[in-house]
Amino acid sequence: MARERSVGVLNSAIAAESDEWPRTTTATATPVRRQQQSFLSRVKRDKTMLLLALPGVLYLLIFVYIPQLGNIIAFQNYIAFQGFDSPFVGFDNFRQLFATPQFWNAVNNTIQISLLQLILYFPAPIGLALVLNGLISTGLRRFVQSVVYLPHFISWVIIVALFQQMLGGTGLVANLMRAVGLPATNFLGVPALFKWMMTVQVIWKDTGWGTIIYLAALLSIDATLYEAAAVDGAGRWRRFLHVTLPGLVGITILLLILRLGTILSVGFEQILLQRDGVGEQAGEVLDTFVYYYGVAGGQWSLAATAGLIKGIVGLVIVLGANKVAHVFGSDGVLS
Amino acid sequence: MQAVRPPWMERPSRLSNAGKAVLLAVVCIIVIYPFLSVIATSLANQEDVTNGGGMVLWPQHPSLAAYKTIFSGGAVANSLWVSVGITVVGTLASVTVTAMLAYSISRPIVGGRVILVMALLTLLFPPGIIPSYLMVKQLGLLNTYAALIVPVVLNAFNLVVLRQFFINIPQELTDSARMDGAGDVTILLRIVLPLSKAVLAVIALFYAVTTYWNSFFQALLYINDNAKWPLQLVARAYVLQGSPILGSVAYSVGGGPPPPPTQAIQMAVVVVAILPILVVYPFLQKYFTQGVLSGAIKG
Numbered sequence: 001m002a003r004e005r006s007v008g009v010l011n012s013a014i015a016a017e018s019d020e021w022p023r024t025t026t027a028t029a030t031p032v033r034r035q036q037q038s039f040l041s042r043v044k045r046d047k048t049m050l051l052l053a054l055p056g057v058l059y060l061l062i063f064v065y066i067p068q069l070g071n072i073i074a075f076q077n078y079i080a081f082q083g084f085d086s087p088f089v090g091f092d093n094f095r096q097l098f099a100t101p102q103f104w105n106a107v108n109n110t111i112q113i114s115l116l117q118l119i120l121y122f123p124a125p126i127g128l129a130l131v132l133n134g135l136i137s138t139g140l141r142r143f144v145q146s147v148v149y150l151p152h153f154i155s156w157v158i159i160v161a162l163f164q165q166m167l168g169g170t171g172l173v174a175n176l177m178r179a180v181g182l183p184a185t186n187f188l189g190v191p192a193l194f195k196w197m198m199t200v201q202v203i204w205k206d207t208g209w210g211t212i213i214y215l216a217a218l219l220s221i222d223a224t225l226y227e228a229a230a231v232d233g234a235g236r237w238r239r240f241l242h243v244t245l246p247g248l249v250g251i252t253i254l255l256l257i258l259r260l261g262t263i264l265s266v267g268f269e270q271i272l273l274q275r276d277g278v279g280e281q282a283g284e285v286l287d288t289f290v291y292y293y294g295v296a297g298g299q300w301s302l303a304a305t306a307g308l309i310k311g312i313v314g315l316v317i318v319l320g321a322n323k324v325a326h327v328f329g330s331d332g333v334l335s
Numbered sequence: 336m337q338a339v340r341p342p343w344m345e346r347p348s349r350l351s352n353a354g355k356a357v358l359l360a361v362v363c364i365i366v367i368y369p370f371l372s373v374i375a376t377s378l379a380n381q382e383d384v385t386n387g388g389g390m391v392l393w394p395q396h397p398s399l400a401a402y403k404t405i406f407s408g409g410a411v412a413n414s415l416w417v418s419v420g421i422t423v424v425g426t427l428a429s430v431t432v433t434a435m436l437a438y439s440i441s442r443p444i445v446g447g448r449v450i451l452v453m454a455l456l457t458l459l460f461p462p463g464i465i466p467s468y469l470m471v472k473q474l475g476l477l478n479t480y481a482a483l484i485v486p487v488v489l490n491a492f493n494l495v496v497l498r499q500f501f502i503n504i505p506q507e508l509t510d511s512a513r514m515d516g517a518g519d520v521t522i523l524l525r526i527v528l529p530l531s532k533a534v535l536a537v538i539a540l541f542y543a544v545t546t547y548w549n550s551f552f553q554a555l556l557y558i559n560d561n562a563k564w565p566l567q568l569v570a571r572a573y574v575l576q577g578s579p580i581l582g583s584v585a586y587s588v589g590g591g592p593p594p595p596p597t598q599a600i601q602m603a604v605v606v607v608a609i610l611p612i613l614v615v616y617p618f619l620q621k622y623f624t625q626g627v628l629s630g631a632i633k634g
Contacts, residue, residue, distance in 0.1 A: 042445040048519040049439040050446070056436030057450055059489045063470060064457045070466035083473075128362070131355055134347075136340050140359075146620045147363045153612050153619070155549035157567045161574045161605050162369040165376070170598075172372065175387070204365070223341070230343035261459065269552050273575060287464070294465045295556060307463030315460050 074305040080298075093305040103306060105281065106289040107264075113195045113271075113285065114263045121203050122259060125210030126252065130244070132211060133218045148208025156269040159205055164188060167197070188274060191282035201270060213251060221247040253325050261318035264310045286310050370609070377401050377602035384596040400595035401603035411604055413562070414569040417480070421565060422547040425484040429493075429542040430535060437494050438523050441501035451498070454491045464556070471557055482557035483565065487546050493538045500534045501527060537622045540615050548611060570608050574601045 043050065074093055076086040097103050128148070135141045151159070166172045169186035178184045187193055221243060229239045268287040275283035284292075286306060294303025340346075372392065376384070378401070379394040386395075405411040436454075440447040462470075467486060476482040508530075509522050517525065528535065551567040558564060564572075572578045577597075 039445065046444040049442060049444045052435040052519070052523070053439035053444075053447075053450060055432045056489055056494070057453075059432065059485075060450075060453050060457065062474075063467070063486050064462055065453070067462040067466035067470045068460075070469050071463065073465070073469075131358060134355065144359050144363060147366050149620055150616060151366060153544050153549075153616065154609060155551060155567055157551050157571045157575065158605055158608050161570070161601070162373060164575070165372055165602070166369055208366070227341065227343050236345065272552070272555075273571065290464050291556075295468055300465060300469075304463065304465040307465050311460055311463055318459060 071304060071308045073301050074308045076301055078300040078304070080300070086301075089301075093301045094309075097302055097305050097309075100302075102280070102284065103289060106284045106286050106306075109195070109282065110264055110266055110285040110287075113198050113266045116195050116199045117202055117266065118259065118263075120199050121207070122256070124203055124207040126214055126248065128207055129211040129214035129218060133215060145208070145211075148211070150208070151205045152209035154205070156267070156273055159201060160188075160270070160273045163197070163201055163204075189277050191278040194274075194278045194282045198267065198271060198274075202267060213255070214248060217248055217251045218244070253328075257318060257321040257325060260321045261314045263317060264314055373602045373605050373609075377599055377606050379596065379599050381593060381596045384598050398595070401599035402607075404595055404600055405603055405607065410561075410564070410569050411566075411573070411607070414564050414566045415607065417563060418548060418566040421480060421483050421550070422543050424480075425488070425547040426539050426543040428484060429488050429490070429546065430539050432489050433494055433497055433538065433542075434523075434528065434535065436489070437497035438501055438527060441498045442519075454489075454494050457491050468556055477557055478560050478563065479557075480563065483547070483550055483553050486557075487550075487553060490542065490546065493541060497531070497534060497538060500531055504530055533622065537619065540619050544612055544615065544619075566608055570604050574604055 037045070070084070072084065073086065075088055075090060076084075077089045077092070078086045132141050132144060135144075154162075164171060167187040168174065169184060169189070171186075174184035174186065188197055225243045226239055229243055234242065264286055266285055266287075268285075268291075271283065271285050272288050272291065275285075275288050277283070287310075290303045290307045290310075293299045293306070297303075375392060375394050376387075378397040378399070379387070380396045380398055380400070383394050383396060436450070440450050471477060471482050471486055476485065504527060508526055512522050512526055549567060550565060551571065554565050554568045558568070561568075561572075
């Protein structure tokens with residue numbers, strides 16, 4: 001059991017499962033009998049269910065797991081007509097990549113944008129959730145929720161269009177500046193502002209949506225805790241400090257770990273759409289580097305190498321952050 | 336609906352109430368205003384646009400000319416059909432595959448745990464852009480509509496939500512059906528799915544909006560032929576990159592009313608891309624605000 005747990009991901013799902021499964025056993029298969037059956041007879045018993053699972057499993061194999069094998073071209077000099085039989089070159093691609101200044105520029109931009117989003121965007125939903133949770137009127141809360149969830153469902157193409165309408169050269173802010181005699185500026189075309197704009201857009205799009213999970217955590221705090229604290233003479237602030245905050249720590253750490261895991265993949269579509277407005281120097285991030293060098297530029301092996309490094313670093317960060325969370329006594333992502 | 340303040344809670348001060356009200360009002364305006372501005376600009380004529388310096392707060396001379404232009408045929412109208420088709424077919428395929436897999440691994444079947452972990456790992460280590468592209472190419476799906484559906488047909492997050500919902504369906508219901516001689520498929524079709532209509536609707540809308548209707552990168556990567564472009568790619572070309580609107584015939588001949596301004600046409604494309612989302616949104620948000628999903632998210 002302990003071993004099975006250690007391969008689990010997203011402990012909630014796995015933990016829920018191991019608790020629930022005895023309950024869901026059918027009349028024909030009690031847990032005791034299952035252990036006595038051979039693997040083949042179990043397959044035979046479950047054949048209808050396995051057939052139902054087949055399309056989904058085939059999808060996972062063909063579009064998720066087998067492509068991972070395609071990462072082998074990071075160690076090859078991939079030539080399109082030779083396919084995966086291209087010659088092996090060991091770590092040459094890695095050497096070449098590390099000697100490419102554009103790669104380091106992309107890494108640098110990625111990390112800067114990521115950190116900015118971590119500092120400015122990550123706390124925003126927590127704050128908004130706390131304000132919403134403090135509203136006594138359910139009707140008002142639902143109205144605000146309906147409004148702030150909406151941008152999450154708008155595509156990046158449209159969001160960029162909306163931002164051009166607000167912050168572009170003929171946008172709202174530029175017009176206001178012109179009206180008071182300042183030079184009208186296209187804020188989306190200034191390289192120095194690029195990482196700030198990317199952060200503002202993410203805040204606009206996903207702050208509202210991000211509150212869902214914190215609101216759920218706040219709702220699950222036992223109301224009697226607040227009452228008991230109030231009876232004991234704790235004021236608003238003390239109740240916030242000793243009841244509300246402890247109720248949010250677990251979910252915040254979990255989301256922080258997941259966020260750290262994506263530190264090398266900042267909004268790909270978002271940046272791909274706007275990179276050309278500020279140029280490669282300010283606008284290239286790792287994902288766009290992979291796209292422009294690989295799919296657009298034909299340097300398949302080099303691009304795949306960059307993608308592979310990104311994936312591995314992300315995984316290592318998640319596992320590392322999870323370890324740190326365990327040290328501090330949190331459940332983390334992996335059980 | 337007015338909830339009651341519990342007796343132990345002190346009344347908030349005027350200042351904190353005012354602060355909250357201002358904050359929430361500002362947040363709502365920042366979210367809503369760009370949408371209103373886009374709609375206003377799409378209805379404006381050349382004079383409005385010139386007066387407004389490129390964008391319009393309130394059209395003095397509202398007209399639907401911009402919409403007539405984009406619906407009169409050509410690339411936008413064509414891409415609209417592509418997007419609608421992909422969204423309908425893709426959503427049906429996704430919900431079917433997801434429901435079948437979620438149901439099978441919600442029961443203690445052989446290998447069920449392995450399949451679950453396989454699905455969850457995709458969240459931690461998704462395949463890279465290049466390997467995915469090479470796989471789609473190997474399968475001969477480049478430049479086909481299937482490339483916009485098949486590679487994204489299953490979403491692990493939706494799978495987990497649905498599986499958790501199926502697990503929580505009371506065992507007595509399925510057991511009694513089994514006593515009556517119902518097989519796994521019958522139980523799925525007659526008992527499990529009818530009980531899961533709400534969550535299935537939410538998942539269907541999620542797939543429809545975020546996976547298919549808003550799909551941009553899949554199409555950029557896999558579709559070279561711009562006659563097959565979905566709406567998002569066309570919107571990018573016309574609205575963000577400023578390409579001239581091709582193939583519209585309504586105003587190409589001399590005489591008649593002046594053509595609608597470029598800005599209005601661009602914003603009309605934006606409105607067309609947003610409109611279906613606004614139509615289904617009330618159904619979606621009903622479930623979010625009631626916390627249907629959050630229970631499942633917490634697992």
